[in-house]
Amino acid sequence: MTVTWEELGWERVAAGVGRCRLPVWDCTAGLVAGEGAVLMIDAGSSPAEGARLRTQAQSLTSHRVTHLALTHPHFDHVFGAAAFPEAEVFGAVGVDAVLTRVRDREELRADAVRNGLAEPVAQESAERLVPPRHLVSGEWTLDLGGGRQVLLANVGPGHTAHDLAVLVPGDPEVVFCGDLVEESGEPQAGPDAVPSHWPAALDRLLDLGGEDALYVPGHGAVVDAAFVRAQRDALAARFGVSR
Numbered sequence: 001m002t003v004t005w006e007e008l009g010w011e012r013v014a015a016g017v018g019r020c021r022l023p024v025w026d027c028t029a030g031l032v033a034g035e036g037a038v039l040m041i042d043a044g045s046s047p048a049e050g051a052r053l054r055t056q057a058q059s060l061t062s063h064r065v066t067h068l069a070l071t072h073p074h075f076d077h078v079f080g081a082a083a084f085p086e087a088e089v090f091g092a093v094g095v096d097a098v099l100t101r102v103r104d105r106e107e108l109r110a111d112a113v114r115n116g117l118a119e120p121v122a123q124e125s126a127e128r129l130v131p132p133r134h135l136v137s138g139e140w141t142l143d144l145g146g147g148r149q150v151l152l153a154n155v156g157p158g159h160t161a162h163d164l165a166v167l168v169p170g171d172p173e174v175v176f177c178g179d180l181v182e183e184s185g186e187p188q189a190g191p192d193a194v195p196s197h198w199p200a201a202l203d204r205l206l207d208l209g210g211e212d213a214l215y216v217p218g219h220g221a222v223v224d225a226a227f228v229r230a231q232r233d234a235l236a237a238r239f240g241v242s243r
Contacts (some may be wrong), residue, residue, distance in 0.1 A: 008020075017170070041220075089130055174213065175209040
């Protein structure tokens with residue numbers, strides 16, 4: 001029996017493209033299906049959550065996840081990466097260092113605990129962190145088969161120093177934004193944010209997707225170009241960035 005996106009708690013955004021909003025932190029995970037190849041976008045907040053995403057992805061596409069794109073190095077997006085041992089992992093240039101340096105792993109663990117992740121889970125997740133093998137400095141096209149190509153774009157810095165966006169061409173085009181865009185709350189600027197460049201990163205997102213694209217934020221509901229533009233202007237005003 002075929003399983004539908006809705007039955008597993010996923011939102012179908014376009015043909016072969018979906019997203020789910022994970023519990024607790026309302027973090028987005030995305031899924032793009034090709035012909036025999038499947039891209040997962042972000043991996044959840046623990047190996048167990050990542051394993052649930054992997055199982056759901058296989059149920060929805062009838063294929064294992066072959067590619068994993070990490071939009072930025074925060075615990076709620078990367079701690080589940082260990083659940084995808086067979087996937088080719090992609091991230092923005094520099095994110096590999098964040099996920100391998102001892103002090104950065106410790107900060108991710110501590111941040112997860114501060115935000116409510118159980119200490120044993122945070123410790124295990126930090127120890128099992130998987131750095132990307134493929135580092136994107138500009139743009140990288142993935143061919144998922146069946147005419148499905150996906151563009152990975154290093155559009156940061158902004159929310160972090162290593163922000164990766166994912167463009168899925170089609171009708172409509174879909175842009176997975178990571179936490180460069182947030183809908184369910186004000187965009188979070190932690191100590192690793194680069195506020196002076198954040199509005200420019202949103203301009204690059206708008207250039208990627210265009211006026212008619214659907215923009216999938218790192219947290220919250222799918223938005224349109226007008227929302228991204230308004231958030232860009234609000235961030236420019238908030239951080240005193242001249243436009």
